[in-house]
Amino acid sequence: MCGIVGYIGKRQCAPILLDGLGRLAYRGYDSAGMAVLTEGKIQVIKAKGRLSVLEERTKNGTTVEGSIGIAHTRWATHGEPSDVNSHPHISQSGKFAVVHNGIIENYRKLRTFLTEKGFTFMSETDTEVFAHLIEYYYNGNLVETMWKVMRKIEGSYALGVLCDDYPDSFLAVRKDSPLIVGIGEGENFIASDVPAILKYTKKVCYLEDNEIVVLKKDNVTVYNADGETIDKEICTINWDVASAEKGGYEHFMFKEIMEQSKALQDTIHPRIKDGEIVLDNIVLTSEYLNSVDKIFIVACGSAYHVGVAGKYVIESLVGKPTEVDLASEFRYRNPIVTDRTLIIIISQSGETADTIAAMREAKRLGGRVISIVNVVGSTIAKESDEVLYTWAGPEIAVATTKAYSTQLACMYLLGIYMSQKLGKLSDAEQKALVAAVKALPEAVEKILSCRENVQFMASRFYNSKNIFFIGRNLDYAVALEGSLKLKEISYIHSEAYAAGELKHGTISLIEDGTLVVAPATGERLFDKMLSNIREVKARGAVVMAIAAEGNTAIAEEADYCLYVPKTHPLLTPSLTVIPMQLFGYYVASIKGCDIDKPRNLAKSVTVE
Ligand code: G6P
Numbered sequence: 001m002c003g004i005v006g007y008i009g010k011r012q013c014a015p016i017l018l019d020g021l022g023r024l025a026y027r028g029y030d031s032a033g034m035a036v037l038t039e040g041k042i043q044v045i046k047a048k049g050r051l052s053v054l055e056e057r058t059k060n061g062t063t064v065e066g067s068i069g070i071a072h073t074r075w076a077t078h079g080e081p082s083d084v085n086s087h088p089h090i091s092q093s094g095k096f097a098v099v100h101n102g103i104i105e106n107y108r109k110l111r112t113f114l115t116e117k118g119f120t121f122m123s124e125t126d127t128e129v130f131a132h133l134i135e136y137y138y139n140g141n142l143v144e145t146m147w148k149v150m151r152k153i154e155g156s157y158a159l160g161v162l163c164d165d166y167p168d169s170f171l172a173v174r175k176d177s178p179l180i181v182g183i184g185e186g187e188n189f190i191a192s193d194v195p196a197i198l199k200y201t202k203k204v205c206y207l208e209d210n211e212i213v214v215l216k217k218d219n220v221t222v223y224n225a226d227g228e229t230i231d232k233e234i235c236t237i238n239w240d241v242a243s244a245e246k247g248g249y250e251h252f253m254f255k256e257i258m259e260q261s262k263a264l265q266d267t268i269h270p271r272i273k274d275g276e277i278v279l280d281n282i283v284l285t286s287e288y289l290n291s292v293d294k295i296f297i298v299a300c301g302s303a304y305h306v307g308v309a310g311k312y313v314i315e316s317l318v319g320k321p322t323e324v325d326l327a328s329e330f331r332y333r334n335p336i337v338t339d340r341t342l343i344i345i346i347s348q349s350g351e352t353a354d355t356i357a358a359m360r361e362a363k364r365l366g367g368r369v370i371s372i373v374n375v376v377g378s379t380i381a382k383e384s385d386e387v388l389y390t391w392a393g394p395e396i397a398v399a400t401t402k403a404y405s406t407q408l409a410c411m412y413l414l415g416i417y418m419s420q421k422l423g424k425l426s427d428a429e430q431k432a433l434v435a436a437v438k439a440l441p442e443a444v445e446k447i448l449s450c451r452e453n454v455q456f457m458a459s460r461f462y463n464s465k466n467i468f469f470i471g472r473n474l475d476y477a478v479a480l481e482g483s484l485k486l487k488e489i490s491y492i493h494s495e496a497y498a499a500g501e502l503k504h505g506t507i508s509l510i511e512d513g514t515l516v517v518a519p520a521t522g523e524r525l526f527d528k529m530l531s532n533i534r535e536v537k538a539r540g541a542v543v544m545a546i547a548a549e550g551n552t553a554i555a556e557e558a559d560y561c562l563y564v565p566k567t568h569p570l571l572t573p574s575l576t577v578i579p580m581q582l583f584g585y586y587v588a589s590i591k592g593c594d595i596d597k598p599r600n601l602a603k604s605v606t607v608e
């Protein structure tokens with residue numbers, strides 16, 4: 001979704017802003033722009049389309065003078081992608097320029113109010129309201145004015161504001177949308193995410209809701225919601241620019257697929273000590289866990305698919321009723337949450353609007369929230385009661401791979417941790433399970449080394465119109481993710497079904513030659529799965545199974561079979577997902593799709 005970068009310092013800012021926007025492009029966007037203060041006047045350059053339009057127009061920023069500026073990549077919500085709807089938006093007199101990520105919910109009311117006061121709107125955006133409202137209330141003091149404006153605005157925003165009365169500073173504020181402040185030497189930054197500024201500084205502070213920051217080149221002042229200046233903790237980012245670059249790979253997605261073994265190792269290994277799971281930041285006592293009568297897992301997108309697998313894992317290891325829900329549903333359905341409810345929130349970014357709202361609702365109702373998050377310092381990481389980080393490193397491709405895998409690993413770690421506390425597993429069971437978790441990175445590496453088999457399957461099926469994924473239990477959970485991976489980047493229609501549900505409708509869609517991907521690693525339900533494979537084959541389907549090494553029975557039924565190493569029955573999704581990710585990737589690659597930035601999608605969905 002929209003990306004924001006702002007700079008103040010001694011250097012020419014336009015090239016820095018463009019570079020920063022480029023590093024936020026992964027978030028998804030359809031237009032871009034910047035506002036730069038040049039000799040006391042605000043200059044705005046903006047255009048629909050890729051950043052290259054802006055780069056060409058400004059010769060990579062070199063033709064724009066000035067060392068204070070704010071810039072933006074827009075992902076359209078109010079009004080189509082167009083030059084005029086692109087950000088920055090300026091106020092009526094041109095005194096203020098704003099860039100905004102979020103949604104102003106009461107913008108219609110404010111638009112009417114401002115129109116009656118004589119303001120003329122140029123765009124269809126909600127953001128323009130911000131620019132005019134600041135001008136309307138401006139009393140010569142921008143910070144005071146912002147408080148007044150913030151009281152009038154309902155909705156979410158990360159906002160950068162440039163004012164021509166302030167030639168040596170600019171202002172930013174956030175509420176329910178991510179924004180970080182980068183602290184440099186004689187220069188300071190704002191950005192929606194760390195990669196935008198990492199080339200210049202590793203020191204960042206995370207703004208909280210309703211905090212205003214005023215940036216000058218030599219200092220940064222943060223005001224809290226009561227108007228007091230506050231000292232913010234400055235954190236040092238522990239990864240470098242190279243981690244957020246392609247490093248010779250053609251696509252971020254492929255790089256991130258290939259990084260999964262290492263990411264799993266970083267997430268899993270430090271948390272295993274003497275055959276036990278040790279989670280430093282999580283303190284769930286046996287007493288508390290015994291009191292828990294319900295567990296919810298809540299998330300969006302692929303993180304939700306981790307939750308679907310997590311339900312099987314937690315119920316089997318912890319023995320507590322576990323419900324998995326989409327955050328956008330959970331937040332509005334009056335969930336039954338009490339102080340005996342444990343809520344597991346999963347989010348790579350920690351900034352997904354629906355997931356944040358679901359977490360807050362769960363807390364409001366008295367539940368205890370543990371989050372599984374990748375981005376340190378993100379809203380969910382900060383607001384949940386406890387956080388278990390996925391040490392996946394920066395994930396840039398819109399279609400998640402290594403974050404999914406590490407979230408799943410965290411789900412196992414959490415499940416085993418809770419079962420330890422409750423004494424649910426025998427010593428031998430515990431030992432076997434922990435050893436299997438520890439061996440996951442190596443098993444993933446082995447699958448990745450055989451990727452040519454998947455590439456061959458992709459070359460065979462990239463022209464498909466429809467592809468179905470079927471599975472049972474954990475194989476069903478991972479089928480959901482395999483199907484999503486394929487459809488989101490290759491634009492091939494795909495659906496995942498619980499194999500036992502096929503006969504209730506979906507089987508009517510199977511035609512001669514339809515590809516059905518059938519993960520069949522579950523031993524307990526293997527025979528039932530074989531029956532489902534026979535059923536679709538009898539109707540003309542071509543079946544590509546995914547099974548554990550050594551399973552010869554499957555080869556007799558399926559047309560093709562991809563093998564993954566054998567593992568503990570609860571851990572199979574961690575391995576089965578790898579060929580599915582590769583399949584989606586290779587299909588999209590053969591079709592020439594924009595793999596890292598699929599159409600209409602955004603990495604971090606910061607609006608509802
Ligand atoms: C977007 C991304 C998905 C991700 C989902 C939830 O749709 O494209 O890859 O699974 O958001 O994001 P989160 O950051 O909360 O995990």
